[in-house]
Amino acid sequence: MSNYPSDLKYTKDHEWAKKSGGNIVVGVTWHAQDALGxxxxxxxxxxxxxxxxxxxxxxxxxxxxxxxxxxxxxxKVAKINDAVTGNPGSVNDDPYAAWLIEIEPSGAEFDGLMDQATYVKSLEAAK
Amino acid sequence: MSRHTPLNAAHRKLGGRMVDFAGWDMPVQYTGLIQEHEMVRTNVGLFDVSHMGEIEFKGPGALEEANRLITNDLAKATDGQAVYAGLLNEKGTFVDDVVAYRFSPEHIFICVNASNADKDFAWMAENAKKVKPVNRSNDYAQIAVQGPRAFALVQKLCGKPLDGVGTYRFTTGEVAGVGCIISRTGYTGEDGFELYCDPNSAEKLWFALIDGGAGPAGLGARDSLRTEMKYALYGNDIDDQHTPLEAGLGWIVKWDKGDFIGKAALEAQKAAGIPRKLIGFELTEPGVPRAHYAILKDGQKVGEVTSGTMGPSTKKAIGIGYVPPALAAEGSTFHVDIRNRPVAAKVVKTPFYKKG
Structure with a gap:
């Protein structure tokens, strides 16, 4: 398993985002959970x-x-993942399965997010 | 630029995640805090505590000199016994908390916190009358071997029988061929030893313990383990604003041993009434308490959290903090201000963690 799936978008704050219908699903990256412990x-x-x-x-x-x-x-927050608040450790187990919230977007910011290659490069640059 | 202990290269080799702690480059974790915490509770873990300081009093009058600086009583101890004590200023508040080892009445060895080592030495030098302290901090590495399997591991590597070395007793001898002070002490709530050795031999000792089955543990697990025991951490739970009486450490103050620095202030506080008490609490609503969060009663700030975490063994959100005496009894309730949200808490019996 890649630590950073290629079908996701990424932010400099180490969140991932993915389109689901018209909404955007949001979670934290493998790097974020690793740094947090x-x-x-x-x-x-x-x-x-x-x-x-x-x-x-x-x-x-x-x-x-x-x-x-x-x-x-x-x-606007369309959904939240109650399974994660009930079992926070699931973020460490699989940060991509443990999505946090789903947002009904009000703008087009999604298109400006980093792709996998750019995010991985930014992680390496920060080392 | 952070200082390095003699085990710095070993930590890096073992994959330690290094952070700055009190000016030292130290491993906060290797594989994971919770795993390392569990390892110490159920098996045996190693902590590099070489950053801690060591200060020695030697010569005729050494015991009397050290005894005048600390709250506990070295005269009541025997040779080969250590005592936990407060090092106080004239106000009766903590300069540091220390472990003082009595080799003999003419040889006292004091282990102090890394963050306070220079300050403590200056304080002792300034206040010592006849026997001057010697700062031995650079002459010792220190490895804490902690957990239910710690005794068997150290015994296996040590030629001499250690059965007679009870809690807060110590001896000297070779462990894995390295000359050590072998002290039955620790900061985790588990059985174990703290081994003081020559910095040049620290790696040899460390890897012999690892080969014997111990795993390395970082400062993160050290903090969660001690928090579950409500062991005070200088800079969090005790400092130069709090006395041992406020911190629930009256048992380390020996009133009948003669004068010591801070005694008069403690007597005055005892007579006037203790203004606040360090208690252990758990949250009864979701959240995690952290140092510096306000403690609220009826919406008013009445105290402050000094340490807090989600206890890996207790599986509860636990905290330590100062509250007014009226809120200090077990079962008392208050709120903790977590990001402007009052979260319900109640005072519980400590240590939070109990074996079995």
Whole structure:
């Protein structure tokens, strides 16, 4: 399994995004969960809440640190993944299966997100 | 530029994720905090604690000199016994918390926190009257071997029987051919040893312990293990704003041993009443408490969280913090302000983690 699937888009804040119908599904990348360590708590917005691109929409906590979650695109929260808030460790098990929220986008920010190759390059540059 | 312990190369070789801690380049984890935590609770883990400082008093009057600086009583200890103690200033608040080893009345060896080593040495040098302290911090590496299998592992590598070395007792001898102070102490709530050795031999000792079946553990697991025991961490739970009485460490203050720095202030505080108490609590609603979060009662800030985590063994969101005495009893309830959301908490019995 690739750590960074090629059918996803990525942000510099280490979130991934994927189109699902008209909505955008959002999670954190393999790198994000690896840097965080064991995830023990995830706080998500309510369905119907408005999120803005690049702004915080929630919080993810590992045993040792608290990190904010940043929205790749702006819009309205269409769904949240209750399975992840109930089992935060699933983010470590498979960060791509453990999606966090689904956003009904209000703009076209999705098209400006990084593709897999660009994201992987940015990770290597940051090493 | 971070300082390196003699085991720095070993950590890198073993895949340690390195971070700056108190000016030292230290491994926060190797494979994962929770796995390393569990390893120490169920098997045996190794921690590099070479960054900690060592200060020695030697010569006639060494015991009396050290005893005047710390809250516990080395005169009541026997040779080969160690005591946990506060090193206080005149206000009765912590300069540091230390473990003082009595080799003999003329040889006292004190282990201090890495972040405080220089400050402690300066404090001791300034306040010592006859016997001057010697800073031995660069002469020792220290490896903590912790877990239910720690005793068997160290015994296997040590020629001399260690059965007689009980908790907070120590001896000297060779472990894996390396001369050590072999101390039955630790910071995890598990049985084990802390081994002090020559920095040049630290790698040899470290890898002999690994070959014997121990796994390396990082500062992350060290912190979660000690938090589950409610062991105080200097800089978080105790500091120069808090006394041992506030921190629930009255047992390390020996009132009848004669004068020591801070005693008068502690007596005054005891007479006036302890203004706040360090308690352990767990959240009764979802969330994770963290250091510096406010503790609220009826919407008002009444205290502060000093340490907190999701306990890997307790499986609960646990925290340590200062509250007014009225809220210190087991079962008392309050809220913790987590990102402007009041989250319900209750005071529980500590240590949070109990064997079995």
């Amino acid at each position: 064991a995830v023990v708590y995830v706080e998500l917005p309510k369905v119907g809440a408005t999120v803005k691109a690049h702004e915080s929409f929630g919080v993810i906590e590992s045993t040792k640190a608290v990190s904010e979650l940043f929205a790749p695109v702006g819009g």
